[in-house]
Amino acid sequence: MDRKQKVIERITQSEKPLSASALAKELGVSRQIIVGDVALLRASGHKIIATPRGYVIDLPSLGISKTIAVKHDDKDMEKELNLIIDMGGYIENVIVEHPVYGEIKGNMKLKSRYDILKFMEKVNNYDATSLSSLTGGVHLHTIYADSTEILDRIEEALKENGFLLE
Structure with a gap:
């Protein structure tokens, strides 16, 4: 082989x-x-x-997906990600709209606080800036969940925390 x-x-x-x-x-x-x-x-x-x-x-995804528009600065990134996971979501990606390159997508595939912890460690270790910093904090996430009710609860929690872009 x-x-x-x-x-x-x-x-x-x-x-x-x-x-x-x-x-x-x-x-x-x-x-x-x-x-x-x-x-x-x-x-x-x-x-x-x-x-x-x-x-x-990349295996076929299970569950229902929704793309949600959010806005926050880098200091709130971990809070936003944990909120989505804690409500029962799976974060597939982050998407930003760049004026030159068009849509830029970063694969995240975060399903637990442990995944988020490891992701944040990498961000900090590499002193990386978020994709959303290119767009003043505005970005999209494709989120999967077992039901539309869970996706609705996630959206409501994002709204309550001032992250949902309306």
Whole structure:
């Protein structure tokens, strides 16, 4: 089995995101080699998604989704994310509208406070600015939940906390 086949097999079989560094260590190559392999696999049609915690296979989503417009500054990012998760949501992505590039989407795939904790650690460790900082805090999230009632409760909680853009 060649290395690219091992990469796709490991990502597919993993129950959690796999980082390029972890795959590189496991396969005895550099991180950049794995990044290149993943790029080639994606180009050949494999549905590999890069998330802040590593690579995952894009499987059909379960539940009902809604795209919600919100606005806040970076200091409220963790509060907003936790609010969505605590109400029963799964945060698929963040989307901003850029004047030059059009729609920019960042895959998040956050389903627990632990995922958010790891995401925020990465943001802080890399001193990264949020995509929403490009648009004065305005952004969209695609959120999945088990029912429209849960999505409605999430939207109401975002409104109560001053995050919902109306």
